[in-house]
Amino acid sequence: MPKSRSAKALATTKNNRWLSEMTHCIFQAGFVWRVVDRKWDDFEDVFFGFPPEKILMLSPDQIDRFAQNPRIIRNRQKVLSIQANAQYIVDIQQEHGSFGRFVSRWPEDDLIGLFQHMKKHGSRLGGMSGQRVLRNMSELSLETRLFNETLAMPVALAPVGLTGMYAR
Numbered sequence: 001m002p003k004s005r006s007a008k009a010l011a012t013t014k015n016n017r018w019l020s021e022m023t024h025c026i027f028q029a030g031f032v033w034r035v036v037d038r039k040w041d042d043f044e045d046v047f048f049g050f051p052p053e054k055i056l057m058l059s060p061d062q063i064d065r066f067a068q069n070p071r072i073i074r075n076r077q078k079v080l081s082i083q084a085n086a087q088y089i090v091d092i093q094q095e096h097g098s099f100g101r102f103v104s105r106w107p108e109d110d111l112i113g114l115f116q117h118m119k120k121h122g123s124r125l126g127g128m129s130g131q132r133v134l135r136n137m138s139e140l141s142l143e144t145r146l147f148n149e150t151l152a153m154p155v156a157l158a159p160v161g162l163t164g165m166y167a168r
Contacts, residue, residue, distance in 0.1 A: 010104035010138055015089050018099045018137060019050040022085045025132045026078050026124045035073070042071035052086035052093075077124075084123035091121070103138060 023043065027036045046069055048054050058066075066072070067079040089099045096102040106114045114134065119126035125133065 005138055007104040011098065011101040013098075013100035013137065015052050015093060015099050016050040018133075019052050019055070019082070019086055019089055020044065021133050021137050022122065022125060022129075023047070023050065023078075023082050025129045025136070026081055026085075027073055027075070028132075029124070029127070029129050031073065039072055046072055047082065050082075050086075052089045055083055055086035056090060058083060081123035085125070088122045103134070 020043075024036065024040065027043075044050070046066060063079060063083060064076075067074055067076040072079075092099050092102045096105070103114070111134070115130050118130035118133070122130065
């Protein structure tokens with residue numbers, strides 16, 4: 001596992017990088033990752049580098065035009081999540097100073113609580129997307145133990161069985 005970034009490094013990560021990574025993980029969900037990766041520079045360009053405040057200023061017509069842009073993956077629901085997550089980040093920023101500071105101050109022994117917060121207040125950040133955002137941005141070790149076995153990502157018990165990136 002990579003070494004975890006310090007709380008200071010997390011706290012100083014700019015909000016546009018958090019929104020970019022949220023968007024990246026959301027578009028990878030249920031899609032061929034290499035296609036998303038190949039188009040990622042165009043995503044960065046189309047969305048101005050993902051500054052949350054600028055994304056919030058986009059009109060519904062502009063968002064609709066972006067959702068039809070052939071330079072990016074044209075999934076309207078996922079494109080709409082970009083503006084919703086920009087609002088989520090700005091709301092967190094108003095209370096905590098930045099999204100990175102919010103994440104850096106979250107208790108390390110309550111990662112499940114952070115996943116739940118992202119799922120509840122963000123858009124399309126439930127399931128593995130929110131977990132992947134945190135893993136990619138923070139390089140946190142998300143190991144958990146279940147049935148005397150160490151797993152690389154948290155696993156949740158669900159009514160139909162185990163869920164999680166590495167559940168068996």
